[in-house]
Amino acid sequence: MRRCLLCGQKFAAQLSLRELFLLSKKPEQVICFHCRSKFVQLKSSRCQICSKELDSGQICSDCEAWKRKYTGNLLRNYAVFKYNDAFHELMVNYKRYGDYILRKVLQELCWQELGKHRADFYVPIPTAPEHIQQRQFDTISAIFADLVPLTTVLGKKSGVKAQGEKTRKERLLSKQSFFVLENTNINFNFKKVLLLDDIYTTGRTLYHARNALLTAFPQAKIASFSICR
Ligand SMILES: [Zn+2]
Ligand SMILES: [Zn+2]
Incomplete structure (x- = not known):
């Protein structure tokens, strides 16, 4: 039996054979069935x-x-989950309070879907240097480094307000x-690159990252993966 990282209840880990054949590495199960059900795909x-x-149409107004x-x-x-209250609480504890262990919850939630998107290079969205210093770890790399091999090619200027602290208009x-x-001594031309981020809100961050690389x-050939949309 294990203790759920979110609610502290004891639970038994489950194993599925199909999961063993996926590309990305299966992380250990760290949350119980009840907590898991709060995250909605x-x-x-x-x-x-x-x-x-x-509800209708093919392309959303943001993409238009x-x-x-x-x-x-x-x-x-490619995104997996809705950014609901459960996710908001998880991200606040992970990012604002710098609770490093919670990366394991995020890994458990996204590894399976991530495993479906093969790329030549997996590039994490970088965190500003002062934020890394504040939390003592890079929040995005910490989630994905245990799942896929990461290629660090992008840097972020310091002194930039975090997207999470801005209004939608400010973000855009x-x-x-x-x-x-x-x-950087890798040539990314004609290679498949998957940018990795936690939340796609307006798309501004990921488009900037894509443009810098382009x-x-x-x-x-650049696409992106976010845990939430
Ligand atoms: Zn739980
Ligand atoms: Zn869209």
């Missing part, structure tokens, strides 16, 4: 570009706006703060 009627739930802004050069984003107006690290490697 996105339903199947979704935006074909960013995975946002849609990106389409106009980037003359059709959209970023395909935020300036490019990502850059390709100088010591400026240096115009032929890179």
